[in-house]
Amino acid sequence: MATLRAATDRLLDNAARLGDDAVRAPSALPGWTRGHVLSHLARNADALVNVLSGRPMYASAEARDADIEAGAPRPLAEQLDDVRATADRLAGTAADIPADGWSARCELRNGVTDVMARIPFRRLVEVELHHVDLDAGYTLDRLPEEFVTREIDFLTARFAGDERVTPLSLSAPDGSTWTTGAPPSGGDPVRVTGAPYALMGWLAGRTTGTGVRTENGAALPTLPPL
Template sequence: MTSPSPAALPAELHKAADALTAAVDRIPAGGEKASSTLPGWSRGHLLAHVAGICNALARQVEYGRRGETVELYDGGVDGRNRAIELAAGHSLEDHREDVAAAVQRALAAFDALGEDEWQTRIAFRDGVIFDAGLALWRELVIHTADLDTGSGPETWNRAFCSHLFDFLAARVPAETRLVLQPMALPPLTLGTGGSTVVVSGMVTDIAAWLAGREPSLDSLRATAAGDGTDLPGLLPWPSAIPDPK
């Protein structure tokens, strides 16, 4: 299982953006104050984050194309958190405008890329523009589910789940060998540890669990040495911005 090619990624970004827009449009009046699925965050916090990360990834591309690098967020993780807290209490209409503008900025930045520009070096993850494009895809798709407006992980397509299996392999502890058995799809092994756990179920449920989200189809089953067992613990999500020390 692999991530989409740079040529295929823009179409996925546009589909994800359309789904996010539809989810935001379903938020009722006053619903921005309700809880998202993320602990401690209202929908307002989440919408502020979505606008912030879209703008942050857009400027990675904009600077990169000029041969310059810039940190993901001004002020690093502290700057990110301050910006979210300041914007979280905005009105629903303000959130909709901010998210729409940020998403369009990000899509325009990636749509403008030439074939040879996807491998341009950027500061984000000490990587290339393609890495930022994959990150935008993750942010749009996963946070659409986090808004809790009727579009959960069960809507994630196979290509996205495949990408998550690759990206989130870093969450498998060193001592664990995780064998994923998505229904009607080939099995996949993540990790090389000595303790083998088999996780079976719908592909979207497995991807949601790996992403730290609640599986929406209640299909997961974990086994070890043929016996039922608890789902194994996972390492933290691989962050693109280090916490300040």
């Protein structure tokens, strides 16, 4: 939670340098303005309060989308107040969970379940990646190394065994390696190399493979959307 608070403060400090016109301008996410990104972050914090409190994450997919749309056009000051207040509310809810409560299972969207103890990291992913999505100078190579490594671990675990994903062997210059994708069926996995932040950006769908390459120079496999 302390790491999450620091990441949220970085995002708020950076977003505060934007103006109302910049908030209404496109973000790095297709079809979303920066206001959509900030609105989503606030509503996501509310949704995770619901999860930690044993309630459905969202009333419905339609309600989720409508709430983001409704909040997107607001002035910058209102957006920042909302992100800050909802982050505080999430932190307060987390602080009230007893130590033995974090091992309980909870339900997120689309039938996905997890243990409560993973919720702070899931929120950290939202904050860090959407900070990049604001397209306001916070780029993938500025993400904390520990976060990048944990997110690669998370994403490779998510894609492990997925028949839609070509068997992959990932490696970074520091010697770190990961495997993911469908089980190899008679052939070697596709070997992909790149700096950790570049590998993470590709796995997370933030790039089409900038700074990442296959060992044999072939085109990178296509990954399914998250």
